[in-house]
Amino acid sequence: MLSVNAVLVVEGKYDRIRLASVTDAPIFTTDGFRIFKDKEQLTLLRRLAKDREVVILTDSDGAGLQIRNYLIGALPDATVRQAYIPPIAGKEKRKSAPSKEGLLGVEGMDTATLEEALRRAGVVTDTPRGTPWCTPQRLYRDGLCGRPDSAAKRKELLQLLQLPTNLSQSRLRDVLNTAVSEQEYLTYLEKISLC
Numbered sequence: 001m002l003s004v005n006a007v008l009v010v011e012g013k014y015d016r017i018r019l020a021s022v023t024d025a026p027i028f029t030t031d032g033f034r035i036f037k038d039k040e041q042l043t044l045l046r047r048l049a050k051d052r053e054v055v056i057l058t059d060s061d062g063a064g065l066q067i068r069n070y071l072i073g074a075l076p077d078a079t080v081r082q083a084y085i086p087p088i089a090g091k092e093k094r095k096s097a098p099s100k101e102g103l104l105g106v107e108g109m110d111t112a113t114l115e116e117a118l119r120r121a122g123v124v125t126d127t128p129r130g131t132p133w134c135t136p137q138r139l140y141r142d143g144l145c146g147r148p149d150s151a152a153k154r155k156e157l158l159q160l161l162q163l164p165t166n167l168s169q170s171r172l173r174d175v176l177n178t179a180v181s182e183q184e185y186l187t188y189l190e191k192i193s194l195c
Contacts (some may be wrong), residue, residue: 002115006053006081006123007178009045011067014094015106019057022114025123026174030058030067040164042074044175047163049079051179055121057083059105083121085109132177134185136169142189145169153192160188 004025010016016027028045035041048054056071058064072080085106091098092108099105106114118124139145144154154172158165163175176185 002118003125004055004118004123005125006055006121007048008055008057008083009071010106011058011064012107014092015057015059018107018109019114022111023118025055026178028171028174030071032063033067035067036070038164040166043162044164044167045071046075048175048179049075053079053081053123055081055083055118055123057085057106057117057121059099059103060085060087061099061101061103061105063100064105081121081123083117083123085113085117132173133182134173134176136173139169139173144172156192157188160191 001021002023002025004023006025008019008023008025008027009030010019010027011030011032013029016029019025019027026048028048030041031038045054054075056068058068068082085104088104088109089098089102090104090108091102092105094107109117115124136145140147144150144157147153154169155165158167158172161175161180163172167175180188
């Protein structure tokens with residue numbers, strides 16, 4: 001598994017699942033063209049870009065290029081790196097028909113191709129990411145999951161952090177481990193009225 005010192009942005013959940021088998025980096029999705037209208041998701045990506053480099057890895061088709069170009073303009077230039085996959089004809093195993101352009105997307109790429117794309121982007125490191133401070137156990141202990149009022153507490157924390165309020169628990173952990181220090185988290189946790 002490759003250690004990557006950046007946040008990866010891909011188009012969809014199947015791309016994220018595929019890349020999670022290749023790298024330990026936090027991976028966020030644009031949900032396809034939804035990123036054009038989802039201001040909360042764009043705000044989240046901008047926040048992540050303040051603290052870490054962002055690598056855009058979209059499909060090599062026209063839609064992927066359109067999403068990539070939008071993100072390049074929407075995120076600070078100095079923090080964005082590009083990773084590209086080659087245009088390979090085919091279809092993903094889970095699909096009944098190939099895409100409009102007949103090309104494999106990120107989810108259909110083999111491991112070697114994805115690793116090479118990340119290496120070429122210049123974000124692969126020899127140093128594995130440290131142990132994340134925010135774990136599922138930590139969220140449970142702090143009352144942000146597994147309790148009757150957890151959803152309300154999580155929503156309040158996300159609002160305080162100015163993050164999308166619909167983040168899943170695993171995406172919340174990724175954001176906290178990537179863009180929020182443990183001390184900052186504790187400060188916000190104290191402000192939650194439901195504590």
